[in-house]
Amino acid sequence: MFPYLLLGLLLGTCCCSNEDSMKLGRPELSGPSLAVVKDIITFNCLLSIYPKNETILLELFKEGNRDKLLGFYSSSTASFPLIVKTSHEGNLECVARAQNNSHVEPSVSYTHSLKVIEPVAGAEVIIQSGVEELFEGRTLELKCTLTAGNHVSYKWLVNGQPVLQSPLRIIAHDQLFIYRTTSADSGLYMCVATNNYNTTRIFTSNSSEVEITVKDVVSNPAISFKVLKENSNNYFAVVTCQSTRGTLPVTFSLYNSTELAFNVTVEERKVNFKVPLFLDRHLGWLQCQANNGDEVAYSQWLPLQVVSVGGPVMMHYDYDIGQNYAVIGLRLYCKARKGSHPRYQWFLNQTLLQGRGSFYYVVNQPPDQSILLLSVGRSSTGTYHCEVSDIFDNTTAISSNKQYIDKRVLNRLPVSVVAVVFGCFTFLVVLVSACCFVGVLFRRRKMGKESLVSQEMEAFAAYEDDLEISEYCEDNEVVMSARCDEFDWVSKTSEDDAMFVDELADEL
Structure with missing residues (x-):
């Protein structure tokens, strides 16, 4: 009897042990995925598989933080109402456990993501680069801070207009960087912070305006001076x-x-x-x-x-020539020997010329010189001169020499030029004549020498003939006596001609 009783107790213990170690099913957690701070939302947790004789406890936690309980309910089905806080954002999970039996292993639901929107508030611009006034070339750095808000987008305005991004203007979330600032970057800056709930509820916070002044660095100054005469000595x-x-x-x-x-x-x-x-x-x-x-x-x-004006005052000119080689324009130059602050004045027939006229234009280049540009014509005819004085004292004017300008005179050849040309022409004629005369003399002398040589050659030929004839005459003395006398006469005539040529050559 006793063995059967012991066997029954062992079997009962085993059955109880298997029931106690039974696992719970996975609970299902559902609820909104987006919420706004201070709104009231509800999460539902359902456990379908569990021991029928066990009391089930459902608990709501944030994943990874079992120390802080967000809600609990003693049932296989639970609803957890929450007043939304920013700390609720993240992954939530529902934990199911047997309330009175620690031998039953708890089970955990899949996580449920919750995004919490905190409306933006308290936008303010902070100047991280330092002061509200800075010089050009520096970097301006602004930051938009909030007293509340998350999941925020930012927009920057200057003087009410959006700040446009560029290589020198960078918008990085809640910060604005402006590199190599110029005075054009001066203005009233503000930031606009925005977030929204499903595009149906939009939250916006505008900061107050901050005035930024970018100063231009002063440029290198130019320096000059003019002379002022208060009296004769000062x-x-x-x-x-x-x-x-x-x-x-x-x-x-x-x-x-x-x-x-x-x-x-x-x-x-x-x-x-x-x-x-x-x-x-x-x-x-x-x-x-x-x-x-x-x-x-x-x-x-x-x-x-300051060097006072001193003479002499020199004036000269050059000119421009037109298509017909006539002078059409003049440039008259006037310059004093010394003077650091000269004043130049041009006169035509003692009438002062200033600025620009119908036929002239005065170009002053103190202290170097003054130039008078003239269009040559009937109206520009006259006598010109210039006067130079200290610009601060006109009592010391020095006058240049006078120059008469006339279109006909300018286009007439100067006497010196005519004399040079005529002299060159005369010299050329004399030179050609002399060459011709020398050539004639040389030709005559050459012809005389040639005549003398020819006479000598003829005399020599006649002499040979006389020899032949004398031989012939010796054989025929009676018959050829008359002819021999003729040959002697010819030889004598040749000698007389030769003597005449020599006398003529000596005279030449």
């Missing part, structure tokens, strides 16, 4: 320092060599300094310096020296 140099660009105000400083002479801050890019002056003396070197908060800009060095 002269001053009015030194001008001028920059073409740069944000105001600008501080200008004037140095004489290394010594600071003047320093002033003005709301313009030009300033004048009054410096005592002595004529015909070198008073040092001047330099302007300009500064508007960035680097100092420097002008070139300028010698402070």
Whole structure:
């Protein structure tokens, strides 16, 4: 009896052990995938497979964080209401377990993703590059911060218009970078932060405007001066320092060599300094310096020296020739021997010519020279001269020589040219005549010599003939006596001719 009882207890224990170790099925978790902070949403969890005699506990957790329970329910079916927080974003899971039996292994649902939208709020522009005012060439860096909001898109505006991206303007999420800034980048900047819920609810936060000023660096100033005469003995140099660009105000400083002479801050890019002056003396070197908060800009060095006008005043001209080789235009040049600040004046028949007229144009190039351009014609005929004086003192004018300009005179050959041409022609005629005369004499002499040679040749031939005839005469003395006398007469005549040729040659 006892063995059967023991066997029954063992079988009962085994059955109970198999039932206790039975696993739960996988619960199913469902609910919204998108939610807005502070909204109330519900997640449902359903466990279909579980021991019928067990009480089931369903719990809601965020994946990886079992320490914080989001909801629980004692049933195989549960609904978990949630007041949405940003911390709920992520993967949620439902855990099913036997509430009163620790031997039953719990089961976990597949994760369910939840995206939580927190409406944007409190947008503000922060200047990360430092100050609201900066000089050109620097980098401007702005950041848009929020007091609340996630899944945000940003838009940047300047003076109410969108900031367009470029190689020098980079929008990186909540930051704006502007490289190599210029004054054109100055303006009112603001950021607009936006997020939305299914495009049906759009949340926007606009920051307040921040004024950014990009200053132009002051350019290197130009330096010049003009002379001012207050009375017969007092002269001053009015030194001008001028920059073409740069944000105001600008501080200008004037140095004489290394010594600071003047320093002033003005709301313009030009300033004048009054410096005592002595004529015909070198008073040092001047330099302007300009500064508007960035680097100092420097002008070139300028010698402070004024040389009075001195003579003589020279005037000359050159001309342009037309198609018919007639003079159609003149350029008259006027220059004084010395003078650093000359004033040139042109006169036609003692009438002052200024600027541009119907037939002339005055081109002043102080201190080098002045040029008067003339169109040669009837109206331009007359006597011209120029006068040079100090621009600050017209009581010391020096006049040039006078030049009469007439179209007919300009196109007439000068007497010197005519004399040279006629002289060259006369010399050429005389030279040709002399050559011809020498040629004639040489030809005559040559012909005389040739005649003498021919006479000698004839005499020699006659002599040979006489020899033959004498031989013949000796044999026939009676018959040929008359002929022999003729031959003697011919020989005598030849000798007389030869003597005549020699006398003629000596005379020549």
